[in-house]
Amino acid sequence: MASLDDLKKRISSVKSTQKITKAMKMVAAAKLRRAQESAEKGRPYSDKMNNIILNLSNGISDIDNAPKLLSGTGEDKVHLCVVMTSDRGLCGGFNTNIIKKAKLYFQKILDEGKTLKIITVGTKGYDQLKRLYGDNIIERISFKESKNVNYFDADKVGKIVIEKFDKNEFDVCAIFYNQFKNVITQIPQEQQIIPLKTSEKEENSLEDNYEFEPEEDEILSNLLPKNISTQIFKAMLENSASEQGSRMSAMDNATRNAGEMVDKLTIEYNRSRQAAITKELIEIISGAESL
């Protein structure tokens, strides 16, 4: 059995760890509220953008001449994956969940004999992917310096993606991020952004007759790159809310576990103290008896 001194030391060390996790939890909770707010505020923009694009793509009569960002290159050989993770650890399964989802997709692509290219956003994703897919990573981006998620960071990523698309470096682009559902649940998402999936097309009937200025094609070709940035921005917002939520619940668990550990150690400490006292008593009594 560990000595009393050792136990005491362990108890105090667990207690100070508990203090740290508790503080981290509270910081995460405060940040979560802000992140959630900005995720909600950002929604109208991306929703409206989506709506306009839907209306526009409905208005396009000549599918063959549609911008490539909408219809794709017509091939399906090179896939670009943008994996968005956090820059900091200690947030539970947040990064691992995204990576898991992404790895499944990677495997599928490679099994089909297609080429895989990866862009990582956030350092944690790169750390986890570099061993297995190091050769596939063509770019890694990190926004450690930016305090809050802002549109210009997203725009930077968007511009990189579009630049590569214009150079015909890939055919299909998908982004991976965690969608924020609530504090306990974050759903890893895979979303294809090039070519744009317009599955909801049927919902919007063709009743709206819009006037376009300039032509539909020209608006679309201007709008689609913006939409890419918007989608990435939305993913970043969701991601940051998810990250804080995930960290909060992870730290909550850690605090609780530390509490349990302290309780257990305290019992052990008390028992061994009691045992030591009893032992001393027995020694005294038996010493007295022998006199």
Add this chain to the structure above:
Amino acid sequence: MSEEYSVEIVNPEKSFLSKNDVTEVVVPAFEGEIGILKDHISIISFLKPGIIKIFSKSGEESFYVNDGIIEFKDNNLSILTSLILNLKDIDKEKISEIQKSAEEELNKSDINDQEKYLLDQKLEALKSIN
């Protein structure tokens, strides 16, 4: 009959402005300024850098935008833009900062005509503010 309709300006971070007593909005559309009154036909257009003017019962407001898309439908005008500044509380430094970077951009040799056109417009709009 009232001549008012509603306008909403959103940027990626938040809903920037929402009004429902607007009588006219003038936007710097790509092919020239458009004034939008009530019951305008549904229109989608995108903006070049310039000034948005909003006339409402409570007065006139002006904003500088960098780019954007507008959609008008059923007497609802939505303006999406990545950068918008209210001219009332704008600071001169910010303007000259944008102006400077635009000028630098313009001096690069590898820009195409469309970009050049947009930058020219941007500078013109910025100069009119200062």
